Amino acid sequence: MRTAGTTPEPESSTGSGLTSLGEVACRYQADEIRPEDLPMIVAEALAAGLDTPTLCELAGLPRNADARDIRDAFEQALSEAGIELPDPGLAQRHALRRLAARLINGEIAPAGLVTDGWWETEVETVEERSFVSLIPQCGCCMEYTLGLDQQTWASELRIAALALTSSPATCPGC
Known part of the structure; x- marks a missing residue:
């Protein structure tokens, strides 16, 4: 500052x-x-x-x-400016990282992740895979697909989000 x-x-x-x-x-x-x-x-x-x-x-x-x-x-x-436009897949993975940060910061509720299709993101790291695997495909069957109570799921999602945001970024500009 x-x-x-x-x-x-x-x-x-x-x-x-x-x-x-x-x-x-x-x-x-x-x-x-x-x-x-x-x-x-x-x-x-x-x-x-x-x-x-x-x-x-x-x-x-x-x-x-x-x-x-x-x-x-x-x-x-x-x-x-000498800046390369990143591959769309890599850009999407970094969007996933920003989403995890928003979840940690309380800017988005865990249930808000369900409707955005994040589960379709092609992931490459263990941290990305762990985070995405906790995002159900649809809101209407969230309880069925989770197999967990909402509080446990939200806690596990936050833990996975912390791991993702703590892992090294793969795109220097993102």
């Missing part, structure tokens, strides 16, 4: 812009960010010190611009 009256070093500001833009790329690939939100997001990256010609162009596009134009400009801006 910055102290009032101090300014960040230019390198750290640009580094922060690159890191956040890498995370945006990951969230974009996981369909967590809508194209119409990208112009404002890249405007924030510009404010953080990251500057490429296409970032400037994209920041100036209106929210109601053609979604294909926004997506094309965003992907070009990432390329100019």
Whole structure:
């Protein structure tokens, strides 16, 4: 956290812009960010010190611009910044990690995980597998598919979420 009256070093500001833009790329690939939100997001990256010609162009596009134009400009801006767009599967796995963090922080209830189809996520690690295996496929038969009482399930889900968020991330930008 910055102290009032101090300014960040230019390198750290640009580094922060690159890191956040890498995370945006990951969230974009996981369909967590809508194209119409990208112009404002890249405007924030510009404010953080990251500057490429296409970032400037994209920041100036209106929210109601053609979604294909926004997506094309965003992907070009990432390329100019030296950021690779992550594989959609990897991006989805990192979305799963963010979901686990939201569960731990109390931002989402355990039952809220059931309706999002997370059980379909292709997992690669033991921690991902443990977390996903506890997410039932549907809310209507949650009790049947869980075989546990709700309190035990919620506790086991939180334990698996902690293990997942404590494990090393596989995507440096996410």
